Amino acid sequence: MSLGASGMVFQMIFANPLVEPGFLGVSQGAAFGASLSIIFLGNNAWLVQGFAALFAFLGLAFSYLLAHKIRFGGWILRLILAGISVSALFAAGIGILKYIADPLNQLPEITFWLLGGLWGVTWSRLFTILPIVLAGLVIISLRRWRLNLLALSDETAFSLGAAPAQERALLLASAVASTAAVISVCGVVSWIGLIVPHLARRSFGVNTRFSLPGAMLIGAIFTVLCDDCARTLLAAEVPLGILTSLIGATFFLILMISKSRRIQE
Amino acid sequence: MLISFRKVTFSYQPLNKRVLHNLSFGIDQGSVTAILGPNGVGKTTLLYITLGWLKPQEGEIFLDNRPLHNYSQRERGRWMSLVPQKEHIPFEYSLTEYVMLGRAPYLKPLEMPGKEDYRIAVDSLEAVGLKKIRDKSITALSGGERQLLLMARALAQQPQILLLDEPTSHLDLKNKKRIISILKDQVLRGVTVLLTTHEPEVASSLADKLVLMREGQVLTEGPADEVFTGDLLSETYGLKVRIVEIEGKRVALWI
Numbered sequence: 007m008s009l010g011a012s013g014m015v016f017q018m019i020f021a022n023p024l025v026e027p028g029f030l031g032v033s034q035g036a037a038f039g040a041s042l043s044i045i046f047l048g049n050n051a052w053l054v055q056g057f058a059a060l061f062a063f064l065g066l067a068f069s070y071l072l073a074h075k076i077r078f079g080g081w082i083l084r085l086i087l088a089g090i091s092v093s094a095l096f097a098a099g100i101g102i103l104k105y106i107a108d109p110l111n112q113l114p115e116i117t118f119w120l121l122g123g124l125w126g127v128t129w130s131r132l133f134t135i136l137p138i139v140l141a142g143l144v145i146i147s148l149r150r151w152r153l154n155l156l157a158l159s160d161e162t163a164f165s166l167g168a169a170p171a172q173e174r175a176l177l178l179a180s181a182v183a184s185t186a187a188v189i190s191v192c193g194v195v196s197w198i199g200l201i202v203p204h205l206a207r208r209s210f211g212v213n214t215r216f217s218l219p220g221a222m223l224i225g226a227i228f229t230v231l232c233d234d235c236a237r238t239l240l241a242a243e244v245p246l247g248i249l250t251s252l253i254g255a256t257f258f259l260i261l262m263i264s265k266s267r268r269i270q271e
Numbered sequence: 272m273l274i275s276f277r278k279v280t281f282s283y284q285p286l287n288k289r290v291l292h293n294l295s296f297g298i299d300q301g302s303v304t305a306i307l308g309p310n311g312v313g314k315t316t317l318l319y320i321t322l323g324w325l326k327p328q329e330g331e332i333f334l335d336n337r338p339l340h341n342y343s344q345r346e347r348g349r350w351m352s353l354v355p356q357k358e359h360i361p362f363e364y365s366l367t368e369y370v371m372l373g374r375a376p377y378l379k380p381l382e383m384p385g386k387e388d389y390r391i392a393v394d395s396l397e398a399v400g401l402k403k404i405r406d407k408s409i410t411a412l413s414g415g416e417r418q419l420l421l422m423a424r425a426l427a428q429q430p431q432i433l434l435l436d437e438p439t440s441h442l443d444l445k446n447k448k449r450i451i452s453i454l455k456d457q458v459l460r461g462v463t464v465l466l467t468t469h470e471p472e473v474a475s476s477l478a479d480k481l482v483l484m485r486e487g488q489v490l491t492e493g494p495a496d497e498v499f500t501g502d503l504l505s506e507t508y509g510l511k512v513r514i515v516e517i518e519g520k521r522v523a524l525w526i
Contacts, residue, residue, distance in 0.1 A: 151378075151383045154372055158372070164324045165352055167347065168348075212368075
Protein backbone atom coordinates (compact mmCIF):
# COMPACT_ATOMS: atom_id res chain seq x y z
CA MET A 7 0.00 0.00 0.00
CA SER A 8 2.70 2.33 1.07
CA LEU A 9 4.96 1.27 -1.77
CA GLY A 10 2.17 1.76 -4.30
CA ALA A 11 1.38 5.25 -3.07
CA SER A 12 5.05 6.22 -2.88
CA GLY A 13 5.56 4.94 -6.38
CA MET A 14 2.72 7.14 -7.58
CA VAL A 15 4.18 10.16 -5.80
CA PHE A 16 7.57 9.58 -7.37
CA GLN A 17 6.18 9.07 -10.85
CA MET A 18 4.07 12.21 -10.70
CA ILE A 19 6.75 14.40 -9.17
CA PHE A 20 9.34 13.34 -11.68
CA ALA A 21 6.75 13.42 -14.45
CA ASN A 22 8.17 10.14 -15.55
CA PRO A 23 6.27 6.84 -15.52
CA LEU A 24 9.46 4.80 -15.16
CA VAL A 25 10.50 6.09 -11.76
CA GLU A 26 10.02 4.20 -8.51
CA PRO A 27 10.80 4.82 -4.83
CA GLY A 28 14.10 3.02 -5.13
CA PHE A 29 15.28 5.72 -7.45
CA LEU A 30 17.01 8.20 -5.22
CA GLY A 31 19.24 5.68 -3.55
CA VAL A 32 16.54 4.91 -1.01
CA SER A 33 16.18 1.15 -1.50
CA GLN A 34 19.85 0.45 -2.07
CA GLY A 35 20.73 2.69 0.85
CA ALA A 36 18.41 0.76 3.12
CA ALA A 37 19.80 -2.53 1.89
CA PHE A 38 23.35 -1.34 2.49
CA GLY A 39 22.49 -0.17 6.00
CA ALA A 40 20.86 -3.48 6.84
CA SER A 41 23.79 -5.54 5.51
CA LEU A 42 26.24 -3.36 7.41
CA SER A 43 24.41 -3.94 10.62
CA ILE A 44 24.06 -7.69 10.04
CA ILE A 45 27.80 -8.06 9.57
CA PHE A 46 29.24 -5.73 12.14
CA LEU A 47 26.60 -5.40 14.79
CA GLY A 48 25.03 -8.81 14.78
CA ASN A 49 21.61 -9.78 13.63
CA ASN A 50 19.54 -7.74 16.01
CA ALA A 51 16.16 -6.89 14.53
CA TRP A 52 16.06 -3.38 15.95
CA LEU A 53 19.55 -2.52 14.78
CA VAL A 54 18.96 -3.83 11.28
CA GLN A 55 15.75 -1.86 11.07
CA GLY A 56 17.29 1.34 12.39
CA PHE A 57 20.29 1.11 10.11
CA ALA A 58 18.11 0.43 7.10
CA ALA A 59 16.02 3.53 7.79
CA LEU A 60 19.09 5.63 8.52
CA PHE A 61 20.83 4.67 5.30
CA ALA A 62 17.66 5.09 3.27
CA PHE A 63 17.58 8.73 4.33
CA LEU A 64 21.34 9.05 3.85
CA GLY A 65 20.85 7.75 0.32
CA LEU A 66 18.23 10.40 -0.32
CA ALA A 67 20.29 13.18 1.25
CA PHE A 68 23.37 12.13 -0.69
CA SER A 69 21.45 12.03 -3.99
CA TYR A 70 19.99 15.41 -3.23
CA LEU A 71 23.34 17.04 -2.46
CA LEU A 72 24.94 15.43 -5.47
CA ALA A 73 22.15 16.73 -7.68
CA HIS A 74 22.89 20.22 -6.41
CA LYS A 75 26.49 19.87 -7.51
CA ILE A 76 25.84 18.60 -11.01
CA ARG A 77 26.37 21.47 -13.37
CA PHE A 78 24.17 20.57 -16.29
CA GLY A 79 20.64 19.56 -17.13
CA GLY A 80 17.34 20.38 -15.45
CA TRP A 81 16.74 19.72 -11.79
CA ILE A 82 14.83 16.50 -12.32
CA LEU A 83 17.39 15.05 -14.72
CA ARG A 84 20.10 15.87 -12.17
CA LEU A 85 18.19 14.22 -9.34
CA ILE A 86 17.70 11.09 -11.39
CA LEU A 87 21.35 10.94 -12.44
CA ALA A 88 22.45 11.48 -8.85
CA GLY A 89 20.01 8.80 -7.67
CA ILE A 90 21.37 6.29 -10.16
CA SER A 91 24.98 6.93 -9.13
CA VAL A 92 24.23 6.79 -5.43
CA SER A 93 22.28 3.55 -5.91
CA ALA A 94 25.21 2.10 -7.84
CA LEU A 95 27.64 3.10 -5.08
CA PHE A 96 25.49 1.45 -2.44
CA ALA A 97 25.10 -1.61 -4.63
CA ALA A 98 28.89 -1.84 -4.87
CA GLY A 99 29.06 -1.45 -1.10
CA ILE A 100 26.62 -4.32 -0.69
CA GLY A 101 28.83 -6.38 -3.00
CA ILE A 102 31.83 -5.78 -0.76
CA LEU A 103 29.85 -6.58 2.37
CA LYS A 104 28.57 -9.82 0.85
CA TYR A 105 32.14 -10.75 -0.07
CA ILE A 106 33.44 -10.33 3.47
CA ALA A 107 30.34 -11.76 5.11
CA ASP A 108 30.54 -15.05 6.94
CA PRO A 109 29.06 -17.44 4.37
CA LEU A 110 27.43 -19.66 6.95
CA ASN A 111 25.18 -17.36 8.91
CA GLN A 112 25.61 -13.76 7.74
CA LEU A 113 25.43 -14.21 3.99
CA PRO A 114 22.09 -16.05 3.93
CA GLU A 115 20.70 -13.41 6.25
CA ILE A 116 21.77 -10.61 3.93
CA THR A 117 20.55 -12.39 0.84
CA PHE A 118 17.16 -13.03 2.33
CA TRP A 119 16.93 -9.45 3.43
CA LEU A 120 17.83 -8.20 -0.06
CA LEU A 121 15.13 -10.34 -1.58
CA GLY A 122 12.53 -9.16 0.86
CA GLY A 123 9.69 -10.92 2.54
CA LEU A 124 6.92 -10.55 5.02
CA TRP A 125 7.81 -13.50 7.23
CA GLY A 126 9.77 -11.34 9.63
CA VAL A 127 6.95 -8.90 10.13
CA THR A 128 5.42 -9.38 13.53
CA TRP A 129 2.71 -7.24 15.08
CA SER A 130 5.17 -5.51 17.38
CA ARG A 131 7.42 -4.64 14.47
CA LEU A 132 4.47 -3.42 12.50
CA PHE A 133 3.50 -1.06 15.29
CA THR A 134 6.97 0.43 15.41
CA ILE A 135 6.76 1.58 11.81
CA LEU A 136 3.05 2.30 11.75
CA PRO A 137 3.25 5.95 12.92
CA ILE A 138 5.75 6.89 10.21
CA VAL A 139 3.93 5.01 7.47
CA LEU A 140 0.58 6.44 8.49
CA ALA A 141 1.88 10.00 8.73
CA GLY A 142 3.46 9.71 5.30
CA LEU A 143 0.36 8.20 3.72
CA VAL A 144 -2.00 10.71 5.33
CA ILE A 145 0.01 13.67 4.05
CA ILE A 146 0.18 12.14 0.59
CA SER A 147 -3.55 11.30 0.54
CA LEU A 148 -4.67 14.72 1.68
CA ARG A 149 -2.59 16.49 -0.89
CA ARG A 150 -3.19 13.98 -3.66
CA TRP A 151 -4.97 16.29 -6.08
CA ARG A 152 -2.08 18.74 -6.02
CA LEU A 153 0.24 15.98 -7.21
CA ASN A 154 -1.31 16.59 -10.62
CA LEU A 155 0.09 20.11 -10.58
CA LEU A 156 3.56 18.90 -9.72
CA ALA A 157 3.70 16.69 -12.79
CA LEU A 158 3.62 19.87 -14.89
CA SER A 159 6.67 22.00 -15.60
CA ASP A 160 7.90 24.19 -12.74
CA GLU A 161 6.87 27.50 -14.24
CA THR A 162 3.38 26.26 -15.07
CA ALA A 163 2.90 24.85 -11.58
CA PHE A 164 4.10 28.19 -10.24
CA SER A 165 1.69 30.10 -12.45
CA LEU A 166 -1.11 27.98 -10.97
CA GLY A 167 -0.31 29.33 -7.54
CA ALA A 168 1.72 26.33 -6.36
CA ALA A 169 5.15 26.44 -4.77
CA PRO A 170 6.64 23.55 -6.76
CA ALA A 171 9.91 23.17 -4.86
CA GLN A 172 8.41 23.13 -1.37
CA GLU A 173 5.40 20.99 -2.26
CA ARG A 174 7.61 18.47 -4.04
CA ALA A 175 9.97 18.31 -1.07
CA LEU A 176 7.11 17.67 1.35
CA LEU A 177 5.57 14.89 -0.71
CA LEU A 178 8.94 13.37 -1.53
CA ALA A 179 9.94 13.31 2.14
CA SER A 180 6.62 11.66 3.04
CA ALA A 181 7.07 9.07 0.32
CA VAL A 182 10.66 8.30 1.29
CA ALA A 183 9.83 8.11 4.98
CA SER A 184 7.07 5.57 4.46
CA THR A 185 9.14 3.60 1.94
CA ALA A 186 12.14 3.51 4.26
CA ALA A 187 9.94 2.38 7.14
CA VAL A 188 8.45 -0.43 5.09
CA ILE A 189 11.78 -1.55 3.68
CA SER A 190 13.26 -1.59 7.16
CA VAL A 191 10.98 -4.42 8.26
CA CYS A 192 10.40 -6.44 5.13
CA GLY A 193 13.52 -5.89 3.07
CA VAL A 194 13.70 -4.78 -0.52
CA VAL A 195 10.45 -5.89 -2.14
CA SER A 196 11.08 -4.68 -5.65
CA TRP A 197 8.83 -3.75 -8.53
CA ILE A 198 5.74 -2.91 -6.52
CA GLY A 199 6.51 0.81 -6.57
CA LEU A 200 6.91 0.68 -10.32
CA ILE A 201 4.15 -1.61 -11.48
CA VAL A 202 1.35 -0.65 -9.11
CA PRO A 203 1.01 3.00 -10.18
CA HIS A 204 0.71 1.82 -13.79
CA LEU A 205 -2.06 -0.58 -12.89
CA ALA A 206 -3.77 2.13 -10.87
CA ARG A 207 -3.68 4.63 -13.72
CA ARG A 208 -5.04 1.96 -16.02
CA SER A 209 -7.95 1.18 -13.75
CA PHE A 210 -8.75 4.55 -12.18
CA GLY A 211 -7.52 7.13 -14.72
CA VAL A 212 -4.46 9.36 -14.45
CA ASN A 213 -6.02 11.94 -12.13
CA THR A 214 -4.24 11.40 -8.81
CA ARG A 215 -7.45 12.20 -6.99
CA PHE A 216 -8.59 8.68 -7.85
CA SER A 217 -5.43 6.92 -8.93
CA LEU A 218 -3.55 7.50 -5.67
CA PRO A 219 -6.03 5.69 -3.41
CA GLY A 220 -6.25 3.16 -6.23
CA ALA A 221 -2.51 2.63 -6.07
CA MET A 222 -2.69 2.03 -2.33
CA LEU A 223 -5.44 -0.52 -2.77
CA ILE A 224 -3.79 -2.34 -5.64
CA GLY A 225 -0.42 -2.22 -3.89
CA ALA A 226 -1.87 -3.90 -0.81
CA ILE A 227 -3.73 -6.55 -2.80
CA PHE A 228 -0.78 -7.26 -5.05
CA THR A 229 1.60 -7.68 -2.13
CA VAL A 230 -0.70 -9.94 -0.15
CA LEU A 231 -1.42 -12.09 -3.20
CA CYS A 232 2.27 -12.44 -3.98
CA ASP A 233 2.96 -13.26 -0.36
CA ASP A 234 0.30 -15.96 -0.34
CA CYS A 235 1.84 -17.49 -3.41
CA ALA A 236 5.29 -17.15 -1.88
CA ARG A 237 4.16 -19.11 1.16
CA THR A 238 2.13 -21.81 -0.52
CA LEU A 239 3.76 -22.41 -3.88
CA LEU A 240 6.62 -24.49 -2.57
CA ALA A 241 7.14 -26.34 0.65
CA ALA A 242 9.60 -23.70 1.84
CA GLU A 243 8.75 -20.03 1.62
CA VAL A 244 10.05 -18.32 -1.51
CA PRO A 245 11.37 -14.82 -0.80
CA LEU A 246 8.65 -12.33 -1.65
CA GLY A 247 10.96 -10.03 -3.63
CA ILE A 248 11.61 -12.79 -6.16
CA LEU A 249 7.90 -13.27 -6.79
CA THR A 250 7.03 -9.59 -6.98
CA SER A 251 9.86 -9.07 -9.45
CA LEU A 252 8.80 -12.04 -11.52
CA ILE A 253 5.13 -11.17 -11.59
CA GLY A 254 5.73 -7.41 -11.68
CA ALA A 255 8.13 -7.55 -14.59
CA THR A 256 5.88 -9.90 -16.54
CA PHE A 257 2.90 -7.66 -15.95
CA PHE A 258 4.94 -4.66 -16.94
CA LEU A 259 5.97 -6.23 -20.22
CA ILE A 260 2.38 -7.14 -21.01
CA LEU A 261 1.27 -3.59 -20.19
CA MET A 262 3.92 -2.08 -22.43
CA ILE A 263 3.11 -4.35 -25.34
CA SER A 264 -0.65 -3.79 -25.11
CA LYS A 265 -0.09 -0.06 -24.78
CA SER A 266 2.02 0.22 -27.91
CA ARG A 267 -0.61 -1.72 -29.78
CA ARG A 268 -3.22 0.80 -28.73
CA ILE A 269 -1.12 3.69 -29.94
CA GLN A 270 -0.68 2.04 -33.32
CA GLU A 271 -4.43 1.81 -33.73
CA MET B 272 -1.20 51.64 -14.59
CA LEU B 273 -1.87 47.99 -13.73
CA ILE B 274 1.66 46.65 -14.07
CA SER B 275 4.78 48.77 -14.07
CA PHE B 276 8.37 47.71 -14.51
CA ARG B 277 10.82 50.03 -12.81
CA LYS B 278 14.46 49.76 -13.85
CA VAL B 279 14.39 45.97 -13.97
CA THR B 280 17.74 44.24 -14.46
CA PHE B 281 18.01 40.49 -14.66
CA SER B 282 20.86 38.07 -15.28
CA TYR B 283 20.81 34.29 -15.29
CA GLN B 284 22.95 32.88 -12.50
CA PRO B 285 25.51 31.41 -12.10
CA LEU B 286 26.77 32.41 -15.54
CA ASN B 287 25.97 36.05 -14.80
CA LYS B 288 24.60 36.35 -18.29
CA ARG B 289 22.71 39.60 -18.37
CA VAL B 290 19.42 39.37 -20.20
CA LEU B 291 17.45 42.46 -19.24
CA HIS B 292 19.06 45.75 -18.49
CA ASN B 293 17.42 48.70 -16.77
CA LEU B 294 14.04 47.99 -18.30
CA SER B 295 11.11 50.28 -17.58
CA PHE B 296 7.61 50.37 -19.02
CA GLY B 297 4.01 50.16 -17.96
CA ILE B 298 0.86 48.24 -18.89
CA ASP B 299 -2.64 49.70 -18.61
CA GLN B 300 -5.65 47.83 -17.30
CA GLY B 301 -7.62 46.17 -20.08
CA SER B 302 -4.96 46.74 -22.73
CA VAL B 303 -3.13 44.34 -25.02
CA THR B 304 0.64 44.71 -25.05
CA ALA B 305 2.79 42.78 -27.50
CA ILE B 306 6.51 42.36 -27.02
CA LEU B 307 8.49 41.99 -30.22
CA GLY B 308 12.17 41.35 -30.66
CA PRO B 309 14.74 38.92 -32.00
CA ASN B 310 15.33 35.47 -30.50
CA GLY B 311 17.16 35.53 -27.19
CA VAL B 312 16.40 39.16 -26.48
CA GLY B 313 14.69 38.27 -23.20
CA LYS B 314 11.00 38.22 -24.13
CA THR B 315 10.21 34.97 -22.35
CA THR B 316 12.38 36.05 -19.42
CA LEU B 317 10.31 39.21 -19.18
CA LEU B 318 7.11 37.15 -19.01
CA TYR B 319 8.55 34.95 -16.27
CA ILE B 320 9.60 38.03 -14.32
CA THR B 321 6.08 39.42 -14.64
CA LEU B 322 4.78 36.13 -13.34
CA GLY B 323 7.13 36.31 -10.37
CA TRP B 324 8.79 33.02 -11.31
CA LEU B 325 12.11 34.78 -11.90
CA LYS B 326 13.17 37.54 -9.56
CA PRO B 327 15.07 40.52 -10.93
CA GLN B 328 18.40 41.39 -9.28
CA GLU B 329 17.65 45.07 -9.48
CA GLY B 330 14.54 47.14 -9.90
CA GLU B 331 10.98 46.28 -9.04
CA ILE B 332 7.66 45.33 -10.57
CA PHE B 333 4.44 46.80 -9.28
CA LEU B 334 1.13 45.07 -9.73
CA ASP B 335 -1.84 47.28 -8.97
CA ASN B 336 0.48 49.72 -7.15
CA ARG B 337 1.81 47.03 -4.84
CA PRO B 338 5.24 45.40 -5.20
CA LEU B 339 4.84 42.03 -6.87
CA HIS B 340 6.84 40.19 -4.20
CA ASN B 341 4.28 41.22 -1.57
CA TYR B 342 1.65 39.03 -3.18
CA SER B 343 1.18 35.50 -1.94
CA GLN B 344 1.60 32.61 -4.33
CA ARG B 345 -2.14 31.95 -4.46
CA GLU B 346 -3.03 35.62 -4.89
CA ARG B 347 -0.69 35.78 -7.85
CA GLY B 348 -2.27 32.64 -9.28
CA ARG B 349 -5.65 34.41 -9.24
CA TRP B 350 -4.26 37.59 -10.78
CA MET B 351 -2.28 36.12 -13.61
CA SER B 352 -2.19 33.01 -15.70
CA LEU B 353 0.46 31.83 -18.09
CA VAL B 354 0.07 30.18 -21.48
CA PRO B 355 3.52 28.71 -22.08
CA GLN B 356 4.95 28.16 -25.53
CA LYS B 357 4.80 24.43 -25.04
CA GLU B 358 3.75 22.24 -22.21
CA HIS B 359 4.88 18.69 -21.77
CA ILE B 360 2.02 16.73 -20.21
CA PRO B 361 3.41 13.34 -19.31
CA PHE B 362 0.16 11.54 -18.48
CA GLU B 363 -3.04 10.98 -20.42
CA TYR B 364 -5.50 13.31 -18.72
CA SER B 365 -8.91 14.01 -20.16
CA LEU B 366 -9.35 17.59 -21.40
CA THR B 367 -11.60 18.54 -18.49
CA GLU B 368 -9.28 17.06 -15.88
CA TYR B 369 -6.39 19.02 -17.31
CA VAL B 370 -8.28 22.31 -17.54
CA MET B 371 -9.51 21.80 -13.98
CA LEU B 372 -5.89 22.23 -12.84
CA GLY B 373 -6.44 25.91 -13.60
CA ARG B 374 -8.70 26.07 -10.55
CA ALA B 375 -5.76 25.36 -8.21
CA PRO B 376 -5.27 28.93 -6.96
CA TYR B 377 -8.88 29.03 -5.79
CA LEU B 378 -8.66 25.81 -3.79
CA LYS B 379 -7.38 25.47 -0.26
CA PRO B 380 -4.24 23.31 0.04
CA LEU B 381 -6.21 20.18 0.93
CA GLU B 382 -9.30 20.89 -1.14
CA MET B 383 -10.34 19.07 -4.30
CA PRO B 384 -12.12 20.78 -7.17
CA GLY B 385 -15.92 20.72 -6.89
CA LYS B 386 -18.97 21.17 -9.12
CA GLU B 387 -18.45 24.90 -9.58
CA ASP B 388 -14.86 24.29 -10.69
CA TYR B 389 -16.07 21.66 -13.13
CA ARG B 390 -18.57 24.11 -14.60
CA ILE B 391 -15.88 26.78 -15.02
CA ALA B 392 -13.56 24.26 -16.66
CA VAL B 393 -16.26 23.25 -19.14
CA ASP B 394 -17.04 26.92 -19.85
CA SER B 395 -13.37 27.57 -20.57
CA LEU B 396 -13.29 24.63 -22.95
CA GLU B 397 -16.35 26.04 -24.65
CA ALA B 398 -14.65 29.41 -25.03
CA VAL B 399 -11.84 27.81 -27.01
CA GLY B 400 -14.16 25.51 -28.94
CA LEU B 401 -13.10 22.19 -27.40
CA LYS B 402 -16.25 21.51 -25.38
CA LYS B 403 -17.43 18.71 -27.66
CA ILE B 404 -14.37 16.55 -27.07
CA ARG B 405 -13.98 17.40 -23.38
CA ASP B 406 -13.89 13.82 -22.14
CA LYS B 407 -11.29 12.68 -24.66
CA SER B 408 -7.68 12.06 -23.75
CA ILE B 409 -5.28 14.91 -24.45
CA THR B 410 -3.06 12.56 -26.42
CA ALA B 411 -5.72 12.64 -29.15
CA LEU B 412 -5.24 16.39 -29.74
CA SER B 413 -3.48 18.01 -32.68
CA GLY B 414 -0.82 20.67 -32.14
CA GLY B 415 -3.32 23.47 -32.66
CA GLU B 416 -5.87 21.93 -30.30
CA ARG B 417 -3.17 21.53 -27.69
CA GLN B 418 -2.45 25.23 -27.82
CA LEU B 419 -6.18 25.90 -27.40
CA LEU B 420 -6.18 23.54 -24.44
CA LEU B 421 -3.39 25.48 -22.72
CA MET B 422 -5.44 28.58 -23.33
CA ALA B 423 -8.51 26.95 -21.77
CA ARG B 424 -6.52 26.03 -18.67
CA ALA B 425 -5.35 29.63 -18.38
CA LEU B 426 -8.94 30.89 -18.76
CA ALA B 427 -10.16 28.52 -16.05
CA GLN B 428 -7.91 30.49 -13.73
CA GLN B 429 -10.23 33.47 -14.35
CA PRO B 430 -7.22 35.77 -14.40
CA GLN B 431 -7.16 39.53 -14.61
CA ILE B 432 -3.94 39.31 -16.58
CA LEU B 433 -3.14 36.76 -19.28
CA LEU B 434 0.52 36.17 -20.08
CA LEU B 435 1.13 34.39 -23.36
CA ASP B 436 4.45 33.18 -24.73
CA GLU B 437 4.21 33.12 -28.52
CA PRO B 438 0.62 31.91 -28.52
CA THR B 439 0.33 31.64 -32.29
CA SER B 440 3.60 30.06 -33.33
CA HIS B 441 3.28 26.53 -34.75
CA LEU B 442 -0.34 27.21 -35.64
CA ASP B 443 -2.03 27.22 -39.01
CA LEU B 444 -3.84 30.35 -40.19
CA LYS B 445 -7.26 29.27 -39.02
CA ASN B 446 -6.09 28.47 -35.51
CA LYS B 447 -4.13 31.71 -35.41
CA LYS B 448 -7.28 33.61 -36.15
CA ARG B 449 -9.11 31.64 -33.51
CA ILE B 450 -6.57 32.47 -30.82
CA ILE B 451 -6.70 36.14 -31.77
CA SER B 452 -10.48 36.22 -31.54
CA ILE B 453 -10.44 34.42 -28.16
CA LEU B 454 -8.01 37.02 -26.87
CA LYS B 455 -10.11 39.88 -28.22
CA ASP B 456 -13.09 38.38 -26.45
CA GLN B 457 -11.16 38.27 -23.17
CA VAL B 458 -10.11 41.89 -23.56
CA LEU B 459 -13.79 42.84 -23.93
CA ARG B 460 -14.33 41.23 -20.54
CA GLY B 461 -11.69 43.49 -19.04
CA VAL B 462 -8.74 41.09 -19.06
CA THR B 463 -5.30 42.63 -19.57
CA VAL B 464 -3.08 40.78 -22.05
CA LEU B 465 0.69 40.66 -22.30
CA LEU B 466 2.13 38.51 -25.05
CA THR B 467 5.37 37.87 -26.84
CA THR B 468 5.39 37.11 -30.53
CA HIS B 469 7.58 36.76 -33.57
CA GLU B 470 4.76 37.72 -35.87
CA PRO B 471 4.35 41.46 -36.41
CA GLU B 472 0.90 40.88 -37.97
CA VAL B 473 -0.41 39.13 -34.87
CA ALA B 474 0.93 42.00 -32.80
CA SER B 475 -0.57 44.70 -35.00
CA SER B 476 -3.99 43.09 -35.32
CA LEU B 477 -4.33 42.56 -31.59
CA ALA B 478 -2.21 44.95 -29.58
CA ASP B 479 -2.92 48.47 -28.40
CA LYS B 480 0.66 48.88 -27.50
CA LEU B 481 3.88 47.46 -28.88
CA VAL B 482 7.15 47.08 -27.01
CA LEU B 483 10.14 46.60 -29.29
CA MET B 484 13.12 45.03 -27.57
CA ARG B 485 16.73 44.94 -28.57
CA GLU B 486 19.67 43.65 -26.52
CA GLY B 487 17.76 43.40 -23.27
CA GLN B 488 16.38 46.90 -23.42
CA VAL B 489 13.25 48.58 -24.63
CA LEU B 490 14.11 50.07 -27.99
CA THR B 491 10.82 51.83 -28.22
CA GLU B 492 7.27 51.48 -26.96
CA GLY B 493 4.02 53.10 -27.80
CA PRO B 494 0.64 52.80 -29.49
CA ALA B 495 0.67 50.08 -32.13
CA ASP B 496 0.06 52.34 -35.13
CA GLU B 497 2.94 54.63 -34.18
CA VAL B 498 5.51 51.95 -33.45
CA PHE B 499 4.58 49.59 -36.27
CA THR B 500 6.80 51.27 -38.84
CA GLY B 501 9.37 49.93 -41.25
CA ASP B 502 12.19 51.91 -39.71
CA LEU B 503 11.59 50.82 -36.13
CA LEU B 504 11.05 47.17 -37.06
CA SER B 505 14.21 47.27 -39.18
CA GLU B 506 16.15 48.53 -36.21
CA THR B 507 14.66 45.88 -33.90
CA TYR B 508 15.50 42.91 -36.08
CA GLY B 509 18.62 44.33 -37.72
CA LEU B 510 17.38 43.80 -41.25
CA LYS B 511 15.35 45.78 -43.73
CA VAL B 512 11.60 45.64 -43.04
CA ARG B 513 8.86 47.42 -44.95
CA ILE B 514 5.19 47.84 -44.12
CA VAL B 515 2.63 47.12 -46.79
CA GLU B 516 -1.07 47.84 -46.49
CA ILE B 517 -3.50 45.26 -47.83
CA GLU B 518 -7.27 45.74 -47.41
CA GLY B 519 -6.77 48.03 -44.42
CA LYS B 520 -4.35 45.60 -42.73
CA ARG B 521 -0.73 46.48 -42.30
CA VAL B 522 1.72 43.70 -42.95
CA ALA B 523 5.45 43.63 -42.32
CA LEU B 524 7.68 42.26 -45.06
CA TRP B 525 11.40 41.70 -44.82
CA ILE B 526 13.51 42.32 -47.82
